[in-house]
Amino acid sequence: MDRLSGLDASFLYLETPEQLMHVCAALVLDPTTMPGGYSFESMQRLIAERVADVPFFRRKIKRVPLRLDHPVWVDDEHFEVHRHVHRMALPAPGGYRELVELAGHLASQPLDRSRPLWQMYVIEGFEDDKVVVFSKMHHATVDGVSGANLISHLCSLEADAPPLALGGGGEIARRPGDLELVGRAVVSTLAKPVQVVKLLAPTSQLITRSVGRARSGTAMAAPFTAPRTSFNGTITGHRTIGYADMSLADVKAIKQATGTTVNDVVLTVAGGALRSYLQERGELPESTLTATVPVSVRDHSARAGGANKVSALFAKLGTDIADPVERLTMMSAANKHAKEHHQAISADTLQDWAQFAAPRTFGLAVRAYAGFRLADRHPVVHNLVISNVPGPPVPLYFAGARIDALYPLGPVFHGAGINITVMSHAGDINVGIMACRESMPDVDDLVDRFPTQLEELRRLTVG
Structure with missing residues (x-):
């Protein structure tokens, strides 16, 4: 089984309607570099192709009954990319103010835990000819480095080149039954006193x-x-x-x-x-x-x-x-x-x-x-x-569109309301x-x- 580590799971437990634990990014793109020209349909299709064989993008969490242990990752048997990649447009005049207001609204919405914990919003109409991809990934699934690595599955060094990371990354473990999860949770719980002793010194x-x-x-x-x-x-x-x-x-x-x-x-x-x-x-x-x-x-x-x-x-x-x-x-x-x-x-x-x-x-x-x-x-x-x-020290291309800027956005916490x-x-x-x-x-x-x-x-x- 692919169980979440305690640190990964902690970001799930830390989350409340006020303390949202997703990591965001705003990618400002020049769509004129896309081979064949830009359309939302072509970008969504290319994203679908590149995430198809990457387990991260199609796995979701499964709770252990009674929450006796940390959740496990399982395959989303009903995964469809259109549930994760959405199309939006900025209101006129489509400048900085309109973008940050929309991004703030999107960042205020929790991710759906019944599905893989990521979303992308393709926002058209920024500064007339730019497209912005606003992404959300739950902190239980990524840190700064692993988040950048996942984005590399969608990026390339040239507009028509293959992605920097070519799929793979292992298979998702089989879907365990509730009885098995409970049994493993009991064994894990019994072993914890020994683990604590090892950490004390x-x-x-x-x-x-x-x-x-x-x-x-x-x-x-x-x-x-x-x-x-x-x-x-x-x-x-x-x-x-x-x-x-x-x-x-x-x-x-x-x-x-x-x-x-x-x-x-x-x-x-x-x-x-x-x-x-x-x-x-x-x-x-x-x-x-x-x-x-x-x-x-x-x-x-x-x-x-x-x-x-x-x-x-x-x-x-x-x-x-x-x-x-x-x-x-x-x-x-x-x-x-x-x-x-x-x-x-x-x-x-x-x-x-x-x-x-x-x-x-x-x-x-x-x-x-x-x-x-x-x-x-x-x-x-x-x-x-x-x-x-x-x-990256050089320009990258997201689904064929050149990335002009990449603004990372981390979560905020009770007691520290700015990141x-x-x-x-x-x-x-x-x-x-x-x-x-x-x-x-x-x-x-x-x-x-x-x-x-x-x-x-x-x-x-x-x-």
Whole structure:
């Protein structure tokens, strides 16, 4: 059986009508490059051909009776691509404002768990001649890296070339009966005490080492120490979206001039944008904001299964530092400590402990947490999530249409109502922000500050 890993399943358990756990992306396409010309029917047909032999796109979840264990993946025997690839059109004038309003609405809708957990909306009429594909994939099925790999099944290096990934990927396991699922769940439950004992020793050693790092000043930022802002509290199910572009060449020039990294520069720019945004509203805290930064452990994990191969570190964003260069210097030093601290943690720690997430208990706890609005009361764990995903260095073609931009959009959580994700693409850095509409209704005011902050940092470091 192809059972979901505990980490993958946790994203199902975390989901509520307010806390939606899908990962989105907006692909801006030039349809004039499609062989034979663009039509929705031809794009839908080509997508259908390319996903036909990729198990991910046609598998769905099957619950274990009484939720005794994590769900399993089974084949959707009634899979039809028209249930997943839909056609829409922007209202006039078909610009940025109309696109982000529609995208925010689509991002606010949960995925249907009775079907494979993905949707694509082909949106016509953007800037007169562009097409936008807005995709949604549940976080239980993908992380940043695996999501990009799945999109590669639909992309190619030339308009008429075969896709970068050519189908395959294994067969979906047979559909188990309820009695078998219950039996396996009982065996799995009985084995958990032994598994816990095996994890206790390395976990206690990890805690001891982390305390030592904290005392020496070489630990990553600590959770529950972030200041409260207007976007740190209980969220609703309404989403708002914004996007912007930055020059990858400028980021690399700053990196070279200062001896830092691309990630250092990106986080410094984000810190500057957030500082400016909050300061203009009279909401800037005296202490720095803290971000959770997802980290891929795919190259270091010893676990064969599971779609999500991620860990995370906490990073101070230097929003209490006015000077951009000083903020970058701080960020570089802090990130080195955070990386060393993170590397000292087993790549599979999060996955191993997530195996013990009890389906029914976990779901009830999440709903109680939201219902009692606990995110408004306890110390702030983190202010937001920031992801930096490396993308393709050259232009790609989606179903024959050239990708002009690719804006990634990650989920938001109770207590942290904003997610910033950046992805490099063909010489640009595409910035996507998703936020709870009630927590940050003016997301454009934040995302528009990214290019400005980058330019200021470039001027001060490169000239």
